[in-house]
Amino acid sequence: MSQTPSPSSPTGAIAFIGGGNMARSLIGGLISRGQSADGVHVAEPAQALRDALERDFHVRGFDNATAAATGADVWVLAVKPQVMASVCAELAGIAQAQRPLVISIAAGITADQLDGWLGGGLAVVRAMPNTPALLGVGITGLFANDSTDGHQRDHAAGLLDAVGPTVWIDDESRMDAVTAVSGSGPAYVFLLAEAMQAAGVAQGLAPEAARALVQQTLLGAATMLTRLDEPADVLRARVTSPGGTTQAAIETFEAGGFRELVARAIAAATERGRQLSAANH
Ligand SMILES: NC(=O)C1=CN([C@@H]2O[C@H](COP(=O)(O)OP(=O)(O)OC[C@H]3O[C@@H](n4cnc5c(N)ncnc54)[C@H](O)[C@@H]3O)[C@@H](O)[C@H]2O)C=CC1
Numbered sequence: 306m307s308q309t310p311s312p313s314s315p316t317g318a319i320a321f322i323g324g325g326n327m328a329r330s331l332i333g334g335l336i337s338r339g340q341s342a343d344g345v346h347v348a349e350p351a352q353a354l355r356d357a358l359e360r361d362f363h364v365r366g367f368d369n370a371t372a373a374a375t376g377a378d379v380w381v382l383a384v385k386p387q388v389m390a391s392v393c394a395e396l397a398g399i400a401q402a403q404r405p406l407v408i409s410i411a412a413g414i415t416a417d418q419l420d421g422w423l424g425g426g427l428a429v430v431r432a433m434p435n436t437p438a439l440l441g442v443g444i445t446g447l448f449a450n451d452s453t454d455g456h457q458r459d460h461a462a463g464l465l466d467a468v469g470p471t472v473w474i475d476d477e478s479r480m481d482a483v484t485a486v487s488g489s490g491p492a493y494v495f496l497l498a499e500a501m502q503a504a505g506v507a508q509g510l511a512p513e514a515a516r517a518l519v520q521q522t523l524l525g526a527a528t529m530l531t532r533l534d535e536p537a538d539v540l541r542a543r544v545t546s547p548g549g550t551t552q553a554a555i556e557t558f559e560a561g562g563f564r565e566l567v568a569r570a571i572a573a574a575t576e577r578g579r580q581l582s583a584a585n586h
């Protein structure tokens with residue numbers, strides 16, 4: 306179901322433009338941390354996604370960006386980079402009339418591009434969250450343009466802080482590296498989980514047993530990394546008995562160029578961020 310907003314003055318509402326995977330993670334995290342559902346508007350043209358957001362979080366769904374953004378004083382732009390220019394063109398008129406705080410989570414698209422497409426002179430914050438935000442354990446890199454005042458920076462950080470810690474990035478060009486490390490990062494861990502599970506099954510484990518062993522191992526290792534004040538290499542050394550099983554595995558990883566492969570993968574993701582910006586000029 307879509308709704309018609311009242312065309313009145315700012316409501317304190319947050320408008321999500323795009324209600325896909327990442328918006329859903331952010332909305333779920335915000336609602337579970339006490340954000341009023343009535344104060345969350347979501348523009349999502351796909352009816353099934355819109356209905357699911359309304360059903361699961363009781364937010365207010367709209368079938369177009371203009372309807373959701375009207376009256377909201379914070380806009381979270383959560384569409385794909387490839388459609389961002391056309392979505393901003395649609396919103397430019399009300400952006401200039403309402404002068405919202407604009408927060409974009411799109412990979413690659415720069416604050417200058419967003420500001421230009423929305424008519425100029427706006428406070429624009431780029432945020433790069435990740436999907437663990439859904440469970441309140443995300444992390445977000447933030448960059449603010451020069452039109453963003455201290456209050457608006459605090460507001461943006463406060464919103465993203467609800468779903469995990471935030472890190473301010475001073476040099477916007479580094480946002481592509483943030484995207485490559487933490488924005489995309491959960492997928493790398495899921496790939497590792499897939500590979501470890503498959504390898505466990507290949508060594509004779511039942512699929513369910515392999516899944517349980519991998520899941521808890523990743524949780525345990527991540528918990529050690531975050532709770533103990535010790536670097537990853539020290540924790541790794543403690544698992545690695547000389548001449549033991551871990552050493553056999555680590556030597557195989559190293560011989561296969563694991564570190565270089567990770568470096569190349571993250572460089573490729575960083576470069577793709579730059580390309581997304583250039584492709585949408
Ligand atoms: N998925 C992730 O882990 C992360 C994604 N991002 C960024 O978040 C943005 C969205 O990514 P996803 O959620 O993964 O994509 P998605 O495809 O799941 O969501 C985008 C949504 O925008 C909707 N949409 C398309 N045109 C629209 C319009 N004119 N008005 C309103 N909604 C419209 C689509 O129907 C779709 O549901 C991207 O820019 C991406 O770079 C950032 C951090 C992490």
Ligand SMILES: O=C(O)[C@@H]1CCC=N1
Pocket residue numbers: 412484488489
């Ligand atoms: O894959 C992507 O382009 C988006 C940005 C970071 C995570 N997902």
